[in-house]
Amino acid sequence: MTEAEGAGGRHVSFRVDLPSEEIAGHYANFLSVWHTPHEFTLDFAATQPPQVDEDDPDAPVVVPCQVVARVKIPVSLVFDVLKALNENMTKYEARFGPITGPRGEGVGP
Numbered sequence: 001m002t003e004a005e006g007a008g009g010r011h012v013s014f015r016v017d018l019p020s021e022e023i024a025g026h027y028a029n030f031l032s033v034w035h036t037p038h039e040f041t042l043d044f045a046a047t048q049p050p051q052v053d054e055d056d057p058d059a060p061v062v063v064p065c066q067v068v069a070r071v072k073i074p075v076s077l078v079f080d081v082l083k084a085l086n087e088n089m090t091k092y093e094a095r096f097g098p099i100t101g102p103r104g105e106g107v108g109p
Contacts, residue, residue, distance in 0.1 A: 026068035040078055044069045 028044035045065035053059040093099060
C-alpha cells in the first residue's frame with residue numbers, strides 16, 4: 001500500500017488494485033514523453049526490427065515502436081513521479097550496483 005497524510009493529519013492508505021489481465025504487465029524498451037498545458041503523456045513502447053530502405057542509401061533507418069501503454073498524468077504529479085523513480089533507482093543501485101546505459105556506460109553522475 002502507498003501511504004500519505006491526509007487532511008486533518010489523518011493517516012491515508014491507498015490500496016492499488018490490479019486487474020487480473022494486467023498482472024503480467026507490458027514490456028517496453030522505449031519511452032516518448034510529451035505534454036500539454038494540463039498534462040504529461042508517457043507513451044511506453046516496444047521497439048520493432050529496424051526498417052532500412054535498401055534502394056536509398058541516404059534514407060534514415062526507421063525503428064517502428066509499438067505503444068503498449070499510454071499514461072497521462074497531471075502536471076502537478078510530475079515531480080512526485082520523478083521523486084519516486086529517483087528513490088527507487090537509488091534503492092536498486094544500492095542492491096544491484098550501478099545502472100548502465102545500452103552501451104555499457106553509467107547513466108548516473
